[in-house]
Amino acid sequence: MTNSSGAPIGTVTADANQPTQDAHCLTRKVTFVFYCAPRDDNNLNPMYTAVYGHDATHLGVTDSASYLNGLPFVVVDADARKVIYPYVSTHGQTAKFLAPVTSSGLHDGLRNVHTLPPINIPNDVTRIALHIANDAFELHRSFQLFPWTVPDVAHIKVHIYEIRADLQDKFSTENSLGSTPAENEIVAKPGATNEYFGYLNGDLWLKLSHEFTNDEITRLCPPETLSRPTLGSSAPSGSAPPQSATAGGTIPQGADQNGVTPQNVAQSVAAPQSVAIDWATTLQPIYSAGVDSRSMDAFSVQISQLGITLKFAARAVANAINTSANTTVQQALQRTSPRAFAAILKAAWRLNINTVDLSSSWRPMLGSRLHKMGVGLDVTEIVDSAESLDFKIHNHSHAERKAPFPTSAGGQKLARLYQELRGDNEVDAPYVYTPWLNWVEPHDTHMHITVKYE
Numbered sequence: 001m002t003n004s005s006g007a008p009i010g011t012v013t014a015d016a017n018q019p020t021q022d023a024h025c026l027t028r029k030v031t032f033v034f035y036c037a038p039r040d041d042n043n044l045n046p047m048y049t050a051v052y053g054h055d056a057t058h059l060g061v062t063d064s065a066s067y068l069n070g071l072p073f074v075v076v077d078a079d080a081r082k083v084i085y086p087y088v089s090t091h092g093q094t095a096k097f098l099a100p101v102t103s104s105g106l107h108d109g110l111r112n113v114h115t116l117p118p119i120n121i122p123n124d125v126t127r128i129a130l131h132i133a134n135d136a137f138e139l140h141r142s143f144q145l146f147p148w149t150v151p152d153v154a155h156i157k158v159h160i161y162e163i164r165a166d167l168q169d170k171f172s173t174e175n176s177l178g179s180t181p182a183e184n185e186i187v188a189k190p191g192a193t194n195e196y197f198g199y200l201n202g203d204l205w206l207k208l209s210h211e212f213t214n215d216e217i218t219r220l221c222p223p224e225t226l227s228r229p230t231l232g233s234s235a236p237s238g239s240a241p242p243q244s245a246t247a248g249g250t251i252p253q254g255a256d257q258n259g260v261t262p263q264n265v266a267q268s269v270a271a272p273q274s275v276a277i278d279w280a281t282t283l284q285p286i287y288s289a290g291v292d293s294r295s296m297d298a299f300s301v302q303i304s305q306l307g308i309t310l311k312f313a314a315r316a317v318a319n320a321i322n323t324s325a326n327t328t329v330q331q332a333l334q335r336t337s338p339r340a341f342a343a344i345l346k347a348a349w350r351l352n353i354n355t356v357d358l359s360s361s362w363r364p365m366l367g368s369r370l371h372k373m374g375v376g377l378d379v380t381e382i383v384d385s386a387e388s389l390d391f392k393i394h395n396h397s398h399a400e401r402k403a404p405f406p407t408s409a410g411g412q413k414l415a416r417l418y419q420e421l422r423g424d425n426e427v428d429a430p431y432v433y434t435p436w437l438n439w440v441e442p443h444d445t446h447m448h449i450t451v452k453y454e
C-alpha cells in the first residue's frame, strides 16, 4: 500500500489458509461521487437562465430534480469484464445507490449528491468501468460507463457531474474545470490532487440505457389471449343500477382497497370477447414512432388491434431531448419497457378505454430511478367513448391526496383501471401512484405505473 507520495506504508502477506481473493494487496481505493442534475425550471438553474433566459422551450429537468436512490450499479474490471464491486456478486447481484445529500456548490442550483463507498481495486486490475441502471443487470452489461485506467495512488476521488449536454461548456468554465472532457471520459480535476471528473450527459444516458429489441419484447411480453366482458348486454353507463357480481364472487361493502365502490362494479355476464395478442407486433407502432425526430410536439399512436389510441403529450420526451444533443423520440420510446405499454393497453382494453393520454415514458434526468430505467409510465387522462366518459387524472386539492377515488363515473373508471393494473403480475403494484389512493409526492396530476425490471 502507498500513501499519496507513493512511499510504501505497509505490506500484506498472503497466508496459505486465506482464500485467494484475500491475498490481493489492496493498494488502491476509488470513491465515485455522483452529482445529479439540478432542476432548470422556475429560474432554479442560473446556467440555464444565462444561456436561454426565460425561454421555456429548452427546459429539460422540471418538476422533480434527478436522484439515484436504489439505482443498481456494479464496478467491473474493464478488460476482464469481471465484477469487482459489489465484492460478493453471486447470481449477478448488484449494488445500489443510497440516499443523497444536497449541495448547491456548483453554481447551477441544488443537486442531489450520492457518494459511493470507497471501492478496493485489486492489484491485477488496470482499468475499471461502471455499469449503471438496467445496464447493471447481469443479462445486459453492454455499455461500460467511464472506462478508465486507475492511477497508482492510494485513494482517488472521481466526481461525476450529471449535466445537460448543452450546458457542459458553461459548467466547465463556471467551475474552473478547464475544457469539457470527451464523452465517457474521466480526466484529472484541475487544481486537485488525486481527483478526477467526468460528465454524465443525456447522450451518455442514451447509450447506457437499455434499448428493448423485438426478441426482448417477446421474452418480456409473450403472446397471450386477452378477454373482457362483451359490451352492451348490461351496464350501458355509469348510472346503471347495481348488479350482483355473478362472475366475480362476493363484493365487500364500501370501497375496496382499490377504491372501487360496489355499485360501479357492474359486470356483464354475457360471453366474454377475446383477442389473441402478439405483443411484438402489437407494440410495433409505438416503437416505430418518432424516427429521426427530435420534435417535442404531441403525437398519437394507434394500436389498431386493440382499438386504443395512445396520445403522448407535447413535451412528453422533453427531458430525453433537451438533455442531449442527439436523442430522438424513437430512441426514448425504445428505452421504455414493453411491459409498461402492455400493462396499460391490456388494462385499458379490458375496461373499454379507447384513448389513454401519456405525459412521460423513459427519461434520463428527471426524478427517481423508475423512469430512468424505463419501467415508469405516466397516465394523465382516459377516455371511454362508448360511455361518453373523459376523465383527467388530477386531484383538486391536497385534501384529496390518499383519499378514495372520486365517486363520479370517471373516478370509478380510474379506480377499476388501478385495480386492473395492480392485479397484473408484470406491474410492481406498490409503485402505482395516483392523485388519490397511494399518493406520494409529486403525483397530483397523473397516475404513475411501474412495471418489473428484467
Ligand SMILES: [Zn+2]
Pocket (backbone or CB within 6 Å): 360, 371, 376, 377, 378, 448, 449
Ligand atoms: Zn412517473
